[in-house]
Amino acid sequence: MSSGTYVYILLCGDGTLYTGWTNRVEWRIKQHQQGKASKYTRSRLPVHLVYQESVADRCNALRREAAIKKMPRKAKLQLIKQFFPYKVVPQMDKLAVEVNFLTHIINDDCISCGACAPECPTDAISEGEDKYHIDPEKCIDCGACAEVCPVDAPNPEE
Ligand code: SF4
Ligand code: SF4
Numbered sequence: 001m002s003s004g005t006y007v008y009i010l011l012c013g014d015g016t017l018y019t020g021w022t023n024r025v026e027w028r029i030k031q032h033q034q035g036k037a038s039k040y041t042r043s044r045l046p047v048h049l050v051y052q053e054s055v056a057d058r059c060n061a062l063r064r065e066a067a068i069k070k071m072p073r074k075a076k077l078q079l080i081k082q083f084f085p086y087k088v089v090p091q092m093d094k095l096a097v098e099v100n101f102l103t104h105i106i107n108d109d110c111i112s113c114g115a116c117a118p119e120c121p122t123d124a125i126s127e128g129e130d131k132y133h134i135d136p137e138k139c140i141d142c143g144a145c146a147e148v149c150p151v152d153a154p155n156p157e158e
Contacts, residue, residue, distance in 0.1 A: 007064045009051035009076060011095055012044035017076050019068045021061035025052055048092060051076075051083045077102055078141050103139040103157050104146065106132050110153040116145035 006025050010018040010032060018041050022028035031037035032047050041047050055061045068076065081099045106116075110131035117125040117132065124138035125145060134145070134154065145154040 005055050005057055005061050006052045007055055007061055007068060008049060008053070009068065009080060010041060010047040011050045011091055012041060012047050013091065014044045015091065015094065016044065017050075017073065017080075018044075018047065019065055019076075021055070021058075021065045023058075025049075046091075050092075050095065051080045053079075053083075074102070082140050082142075101157075102141045103136040104134055104141060104143070104154045105136075105157045106134055106145075106153045107155060108153075109151045110149075111151055113150060115148045115150065116154060119144040119148050 005021065005023055007019065007021045008025060008029070010020070010029070012018055018032075018038070020028070020032075020038070028037060029047075029049050032041045033045070035042040035045060053064065055064050068079070071079075077095075077099050080095070081102055106125075108131065112127065112131055114127065114132070117127070120139075121142060121144065122138045122140055124135045124140075125132055126135070127133075131153070136157075141156065143154075143156075146152065
């Protein structure tokens with residue numbers, strides 16, 4: 001069983017995302033799945049864990065939970081993309097499609113300086129003939145390439 005304090009996101013039966021925090025992840029998720037943890041998830045069963053993040057303590061958990069709750073769905077999907085190991089039920093497949101759609105792309109402003117490639121945690125960036133390219137299958141949309149680019153060529157794909 002996972003111990004420690006965690007913030008988590010559940011995928012609900014209606015496709016919405018629910019964010020919470022707990023000291024006992026597996027127990028808490030079971031409570032949700034049995035309709036005993038919150039009014040919101042009780043009326044949207046079944047629910048599935050799609051993201052968890054370790055935090056230092058209750059205070060940090062409450063802060064992080066509030067921050068995630070305020071995020072737009074796309075930003076939550078970016079978090080989930082880094083964690084998402086599931087493909088077990090139809091709702092998960094739909095979420096996987098939505099999550100996998102997220103990627104950065106490099107536009108024509110690229111001057112092929114090569115600064116972005118070493119920063120990519122998933123080796124998604126490679127040199128092309130006219131500019132650098134991002135492999136959408138590997139990109140986890142972290143934004144590290146955009147931070148180092150001198151000409152703002154990498155951008156989230158809309
Ligand atoms: S957004 Fe992150 S994962 Fe995607 S190409 Fe850029 S550095 Fe790599
Ligand atoms: S850092 Fe920017 S300009 Fe340099 S290769 Fe990457 S995308 Fe192109």
